[in-house]
Amino acid sequence: MSVIPLPADVEIVTGSTRGAQLWRVLRRDPLSIMSLTIILIYLLMSLFAPWVAPYPAQGAGKSNPPTVMLPPSPQHWMGTDQLGRDVFSRVIFGGRPAFIVPLLVVGLAVLIGAPLGAIAGFKGGWFDETIMRITDLFLAFPSLLLAMAITAALGRGLENAALALVISWWPWYARIVRGASVSLRDRYFVEAAHSMGVREPVIVARHILPNCLTPILIQATIDLGTVILAMGGLAFLGMGTQPPAADWGLMISEGRTSILNAWWIAIFPMLAMMILVLAFNLLGDVLRDFFDPRHYR
Template structure:
């Protein structure tokens, strides 16, 4: 009996070519989704092609320029220069790299670690489920950003320590999400049929429960990438993320806050970049939630 016969969160068909075309068509007909796609694509292209897009690649990577401090935006420097004479636009372009790569790394770690845990807990149930859920409750008792701050303070204020700290604070959400899906499906007829046929528990989880969990995980991951960008920027703002001279949007906002009333572009530009990146992933995530919800009427 196929998993596609299950009512509720059955999402196996999302992997089929027909369903994929339906999802793409629905996204392309949603104006907010298109805005999100454009913003996300812009971030990705900027991060990958930073050396080609930055007007002054050396300055974007941290090289200082004497005699060019705090210049206002002009034809040579579209977003002005900072207190060390570096081109703000170049720094902004290079700052897309840690913003994107750290957020992708954090979400990827959370998914790789938590999805198997959630599947096992939801499918097996019993004491194992109870133990895993109580451990997640312990982590959820702490605000994610506060837990990340404490972790970075212990490990040291380095970019990848910040990424590890954020991954540590993010993992319970995916474990609980996948566990909920697996627990709701383990008594469904198609799972009983698979057991009757003698399939091993690991095979049932991989062939039936994992595909049904893909939709919620994709939606959650898309939204979380934007949230991690904001959290990573917050850590950098207080000095617990990327360290100078590395380009980082959060650290750029922190550097420019002293000059906010005189050289507004120093903090406004990276602040706007963070806002647009988070907005793009949120819009795309909301659109995917609507499209992948099996209760939504096909468009």
């Protein structure tokens, strides 16, 4: 027998993997390429902040009285703040709590939510009921409010804010994966695994979870924007990153009192956040369109 796939009558079966197809779609779409590039630049700048920032010490929080509230200039591209610190350096350093931490938050939320949802959907019964009622409980509160309440209880600080966000975000993933898991439970390959005598934990790990990756990936991409905003919100309210460390939310909060005479202090971190969230939303839309079953190619 030859090994060539049969073309379906109308739709052409492509022999490449979904990943390769996705890459082709992304590559052709200028918006998605742009958002990917933006996200990558942000990631690299945040990771290598001490080397990228022109004034690393100021970025980390050291004040510099001689240069208080200077407008943007070739020396200070985004001007300086009330304590004389270079806003550009602060924006780069601020990316660490404002961008890297949300990445970790979403990652953790997926790690907690996805297995719970997969098991709930697969097992059904009391376990499913319990998990789903717990997620209902969490989802009944607006995520940001819940995170604020938890932070208030745990105490201010970046770690607690991040923890609070994880706690209020995992139920979303449990929900999504549970739905996918229920639809996979009765699929033939799962039934075949059952009939072979494969143990249930192995079925969940090998057959259910890998096939839920698509909805998880889409939701995570879209959520990242939201979590970045939530993280910024907590910082703005003084519940997240504590001064003198830099964080976009915190910087906006610090700059808002002088917005009329020194607009640059608040506007640049605001722009930084806006562009990143926009990039994630665009990427999420592209992914959702790509994986949509109605998406006909």
